[in-house]
Amino acid sequence: MDKSPFNNLTGIPVFFLQFGKSPKFINKILQQAQYTNGKENVYFLTDTDTHLYKEFNCIDISKYAGACEEFGKVYQHYSVNLHFYEKACIDRWFIINALVKEFKIPWFFYADCDLLILEDLTPVHHKLTEQNYAGGMMFYSNIENDITSAHSSFWSAELLNEFCLFTYNIYADATKFEALLADSQTTTPQGGIHISDMTLIEVFRKQTSLAILSLLSLQSQDICFDMNINMPDNGLGYNFIMNGFLKIKKLRKRKDGVFGIVAGKGEMKFYTLHFQGYFSKFLIPLYMSASSLNIFKRVYVIQKYLRQR
Known part of the structure; x- marks a missing residue:
């Protein structure tokens, strides 16, 4: 068996994921994350040009593509974005879930590739576990907006697996999917329905029994x-x-x-x-x-x- 790439963790692992060619600034993003969170805790997950990132902990995720196959059979495209782009945004969670299961990773922090991490995230992770949260995301609700984003998010293995099951089931069940379409508040200017992974995460966040902290609440x-x-x-x-x-x-x-x-x-x-x-x-x-x-x-x-x- 190959040596686990997670044997040397000293804090919560930080995952950046990119399908296809990476943006030019990704090295700067990874360097900064390594500086604040330790090289041993920062991982770049990609399926392209992995040889270019030998100075980082780079994991080839192409071998986890099979984790998306069953979801691909039930996926229906309702988005202003291209089919490939929107489905890839959802597929990433199934791929990370497969990785987390293989290496028995209890928690991780997910970061979009344009997120600059300025501080050590492990103390925040400790806050979440001490208060029995299953994860933390960017969300808030007010009279004008109801916004959820996972561009900066803490996930327990339990939370991620439940989200992947929720996502598959909502597409596989015609009644549930029709309800999602009917209840979607994210519409195009032309009145069409736009469903993205952020739509799914928002609906999931509101329905799950697992406790999720709004990271924005930490501003206090x-x-x-x-x-x-x-x-x-x-x-x-x-x-x-x-x-x-x-x-x-x-x-x-x-x-x-x-x-x-x-x-x-x-x-x-x-x-x-x-x-x-x-x-x-x-x-x-x-x-x-x-x-x-x-x-x-x-x-x-x-x-x-x-x-x-």
Whole structure:
């Protein structure tokens, strides 16, 4: 039997997953995650060009493609996105579930590939387990919005397996799927129904008996998981001052971390920054920890950006 790639864990494993060719900035994302959470705890899951990521813990997930076969037989496409893209977004959870089962991983943190992890996540994981949560996600509800996202999320093996069973069953059962279509609040401007993995996660979160913490609620403890760097509203009543020039949250970078400024409240430390959107990804190197990006490279990136303005 091959040696387990998880034998040297010292904290919660952090998973980044990418199908196909990886974005150019992925190395920076992985370097930063390794700096704050330890190289032994950070994993890049991909099915393409694995030889390019020998400096990281890279796992070839192509061998887990079979985990999606049964779901593929019942999947129906209702999305504004391409069939391949939308189904791949759902398939990733079945693939991770197969990996988690094979290596008996009790918990992991999932991060989208445009998520910069600025702090050690293991203490937050401990908070979840001590309070008997089965996971933690980005979600909030108010009069205007009902939003759930897993771009930054903690999962127990139990929670992930239950979600995969829920997803398969809702597509396999015609009555349940028709109810999902009827109840979907995510519609296109033309009135068509758009169902994504985030739709499924939101419905699952509301129906499961397992306890899931809103990571946004940790803002009351000055622990901030960023919903979207381009948005001032981070949910639950906290509004951040924006940088008028860069069109992102106004950020202060110091030796002890990266801080946003909450209107009427003061500074709050970010544990993650979510660089959603094409332009914001060029800014990723600016907010990496000094030890994970050479300071001269940082100055070069800033100067190059300013020259292009």
